[in-house]
Amino acid sequence: MSSAEAAIVARDISKSYGRTRAVDGLDFRVERGEVFALLGPNGSGKTTTIRMILDILRPDSGSIAVLGQAAGASIARRIGYLPEERGLYRNAPVLEVMAYLGQLKGMDARAARSRSLALLERLDLDAHAGSKVRELSKGMQQKVQFAVTVLHEPELIIVDEPFSGLDPVNTQVLETLLREMRARGVAIVMSTHQMHQVEAMADRLLMISEGRQKLYGPVADIRRQFASHALLVEGGGDWSRLAGVRAVEAGDRPGEALLQLEPESSPDSVLAAIAAAGDMHIRRFELATPGLSEIFIRVVEGE
Amino acid sequence: MRLVLLVARREYLTVLRSKGFLFATFGVPLMALLLVTVVFGAIDGGGSASYTPPGDTGYVDLAGVISQPEPFRPFEADSLARAAWEEGQLDSWFLIPADYLDSGSVTLYTRLADSEALEDSMAAFLRENLALQADSRLPPARLAQPVELRVRASGMDLGASDAGGVFMVQFLYALAFFVAMQTTSGYLIASLVEEKGSRVLEILITSISPWQLMLGKILGPACIGLTQLAVWLAAALAARAPGPDLPVNVAFELPPDILLITCVYFLLSYFLNATIFVSIGSISDSEQESRQLAGGLTLVTVVPFIAYAVLLGDPHGTVSVALTLFPLTAPLTAIIRMGMAALPAWQLALSLTLLALSLVAAVPLAARLFRWSTLLYGVRPTPRRLWRLLRHPAQGGRGA
Numbered sequence: 274m275s276s277a278e279a280a281i282v283a284r285d286i287s288k289s290y291g292r293t294r295a296v297d298g299l300d301f302r303v304e305r306g307e308v309f310a311l312l313g314p315n316g317s318g319k320t321t322t323i324r325m326i327l328d329i330l331r332p333d334s335g336s337i338a339v340l341g342q343a344a345g346a347s348i349a350r351r352i353g354y355l356p357e358e359r360g361l362y363r364n365a366p367v368l369e370v371m372a373y374l375g376q377l378k379g380m381d382a383r384a385a386r387s388r389s390l391a392l393l394e395r396l397d398l399d400a401h402a403g404s405k406v407r408e409l410s411k412g413m414q415q416k417v418q419f420a421v422t423v424l425h426e427p428e429l430i431i432v433d434e435p436f437s438g439l440d441p442v443n444t445q446v447l448e449t450l451l452r453e454m455r456a457r458g459v460a461i462v463m464s465t466h467q468m469h470q471v472e473a474m475a476d477r478l479l480m481i482s483e484g485r486q487k488l489y490g491p492v493a494d495i496r497r498q499f500a501s502h503a504l505l506v507e508g509g510g511d512w513s514r515l516a517g518v519r520a521v522e523a524g525d526r527p528g529e530a531l532l533q534l535e536p537e538s539s540p541d542s543v544l545a546a547i548a549a550a551g552d553m554h555i556r557r558f559e560l561a562t563p564g565l566s567e568i569f570i571r572v573v574e575g576e
Numbered sequence: 577m578r579l580v581l582l583v584a585r586r587e588y589l590t591v592l593r594s595k596g597f598l599f600a601t602f603g604v605p606l607m608a609l610l611l612v613t614v615v616f617g618a619i620d621g622g623g624s625a626s627y628t629p630p631g632d633t634g635y636v637d638l639a640g641v642i643s644q645p646e647p648f649r650p651f652e653a654d655s656l657a658r659a660a661w662e663e664g665q666l667d668s669w670f671l672i673p674a675d676y677l678d679s680g681s682v683t684l685y686t687r688l689a690d691s692e693a694l695e696d697s698m699a700a701f702l703r704e705n706l707a708l709q710a711d712s713r714l715p716p717a718r719l720a721q722p723v724e725l726r727v728r729a730s731g732m733d734l735g736a737s738d739a740g741g742v743f744m745v746q747f748l749y750a751l752a753f754f755v756a757m758q759t760t761s762g763y764l765i766a767s768l769v770e771e772k773g774s775r776v777l778e779i780l781i782t783s784i785s786p787w788q789l790m791l792g793k794i795l796g797p798a799c800i801g802l803t804q805l806a807v808w809l810a811a812a813l814a815a816r817a818p819g820p821d822l823p824v825n826v827a828f829e830l831p832p833d834i835l836l837i838t839c840v841y842f843l844l845s846y847f848l849n850a851t852i853f854v855s856i857g858s859i860s861d862s863e864q865e866s867r868q869l870a871g872g873l874t875l876v877t878v879v880p881f882i883a884y885a886v887l888l889g890d891p892h893g894t895v896s897v898a899l900t901l902f903p904l905t906a907p908l909t910a911i912i913r914m915g916m917a918a919l920p921a922w923q924l925a926l927s928l929t930l931l932a933l934s935l936v937a938a939v940p941l942a943a944r945l946f947r948w949s950t951l952l953y954g955v956r957p958t959p960r961r962l963w964r965l966l967r968h969p970a971q972g973g974r975g976a
Contacts, residue, residue, distance in 0.1 A: 327782050329781055329782070349782060349783050349784075350783075352782065354778075354779065354782045356775055356778045356779065358775040358778075359774065359775060360774060360775035360776040360777070360778050360779035360780075361774065361776060361779075362770070362771075362774070362776055363770070363774055364770075365590075373582075373586055374779060374783070376582055377579060377582060377583075377780065377783040377784055378783050421779070
């Protein structure tokens with residue numbers, strides 16, 4: 274895939290503030306139609322990276338192309354950005370704020386208003402179009418902020434903690450919207466500390482720490498990469514008698530067990546041993562892979 | 577440019593709909609009218625006061641209305657009075673023309689820096705003499721308003737002016753500027769603090785460059801300033817005929833040149849101050865801190881009014897010239913000195929040039945501070961940081 278077709282292509286980008294190196298040699302690309310998670314602990318360089326994507330900051334070295342264009346080109350109208358902290362005029366009516374921010378993204382006044390109303394209806398906020406932003410609950414404000422982000426139908430959206438303050442129902446509404454956009458070919462960069470959201474939605478991820486790239490690739494591959502030499506099984510029997518099993522731990526659910534394998538044994542051989550044993554049965558099995566939260570902690574603590 | 581105008585329009589409409597703007601714009605002319613009425617009403621009430629003039633003053637009476645010349649010195653012809661004045665025998669002299677009873681016009685020649693006391697004396701002197709005449713030709717209005725004064729001072733560079741009118745310009749300029757600055761600073765700072773605090777700024781700079789955003793933020797309030805100026809000028813024109821019987825006609829007979837210069841000063845200084853307010857809002861942590869700094873700036877701009885006595889006493893002195901040339905105090909000082917006919921053309925030109933240059937220098941500086949504030953939330957702008965920023969601006973993206 275060429276650079277022109279990718280949503281973001283960053284090559285060896287670095288950025289320093291005085292003597293502090295905020296970003297150090299990041300290399301990544303984000304494809305159109307994928308959810309790309311940007312992960313890292315606080316102060317790891319995520320915001321600086323996002324600002325370089327948004328062309329608010331320029332890298333000290335390296336290059337970054339967004340939507341096929343180098344920095345400096347006018348691509349602001351093709352990008353939507355949802356910051357971690359809400360950015361709305363609190364004392365102005367919802368519809369007025371949305372229409373104004375839409376116009377700043379290049380929409381004409383009428384289109385900005387009609388699209389705002391449509392989005393408010395979709396988000397079940399149409400009754401609040403005339404309310405002042407400060408009169409809305411935190412979750413409602415978050416939905417308005419999201420609506421502002423996608424109002425101008427951007428090709429690339431960058432969302433920082435998009436589900437913050439949302440109840441499960443509204444979280445699902447936003448997830449559905451994001452998935453719809455992904456299906457339409459919109460590239461979505463998601464920065465969040467909610468790892469279950471990343472596992473549920475992200476196709477690929479970039480994890481950075483102290484400005485440096487630690488993990489990069491498809492979420493499934495990374496989880497496999499961190500897979501321990503263990504087998505998660507659900508069934509019955511005395512697992513400790515199995516040849517090649519070093520230790521047995523209880524799983525998270527009833528009837529589930531985590532079989533730690535001997536270094537020289539393989540999952541295939543253990544499964545064959547279970548099948549051969551007359552007094553054991555399994556209903557389900559999988560290679561034990563850690564969750565992203567665990568991987569995150571291992572990567573960060575391994576610094 | 578479309579985005580700049582969009583920001584300016586929003587800022588403009590937001591202020592326009594605020595109660596503070598409505599009060600400042602329409603309340604100020606009413607307050608000014610009230611104050612003028614009270615002030616000049618008090619002067620009117622003092623009409624029977626002694627009319628001993630300051631300094632030696634002569635007069636030429638071509639209308640034949642003076643029967644009691646004391647304490648002024650009569651001259652038979654204007655050439656004789658002028659000669660005595662030019663030789664230094666007189667500080668001032670005035671000409672009562674033949675058509676005085678109809679026109680009320682009296683021309684005063686003086687080298688006094690402050691002719692107000694003299695004008696009061698002349699008014700009282702003329703009223704007394706008119707009353708003694710009991711002339712059937714005497715128009716009733718003449719006794720109430722004995723003088724339609726024209727002042728011609730020595731060393732004058734700007735020509736004749738209506739003394740009362742020019743004083744009104746000074747007074748109204750100071751009032752208008754102060755109120756406009758308060759409105760602007762209040763709004764600009766509140767707007768910036770809100771946008772920084774609510775992170776709207778972070779959204780805005782993904783759509784518009786900091787430079788465009790700042791320009792829109794300055795243009796919006798500047799249009800507010802223009803609106804206020806238009807309302808106040810309209811109010812001033814509507815108040816051309818003052819209500820009370822005044823000893824000196826202070827109706828607004830403003831020389832067009834002074835009016836034009838006042839408007840130019842107002843706009844240039846308005847832009848300059850708005851630019852400085854943006855800088856203040858950018859480097860401040862809170863609205864309270866911003867307002868304190870803005871209050872200091874506003875105070876500097878009205879220093880000429882505080883130093884009014886110094887300007888009157890020595891209108892060509894070092895302090896007067898310095899305040900005329902210093903951009904923040906230039907507008908008010910220049911207008912006060914124009915009122916005293918003591919502003920040489922070269923100083924006026926230099927003052928306006930310096931003011932314009934300050935604006936040209938301030939805008940990119942403010943843009944740099946503004947941009948910096950959009951990138952570094954929560955970083956305390958210490959003097960060292962600011963200095964480093966101004967010398968070595970961080971490499972940035974759009975609008976850097």
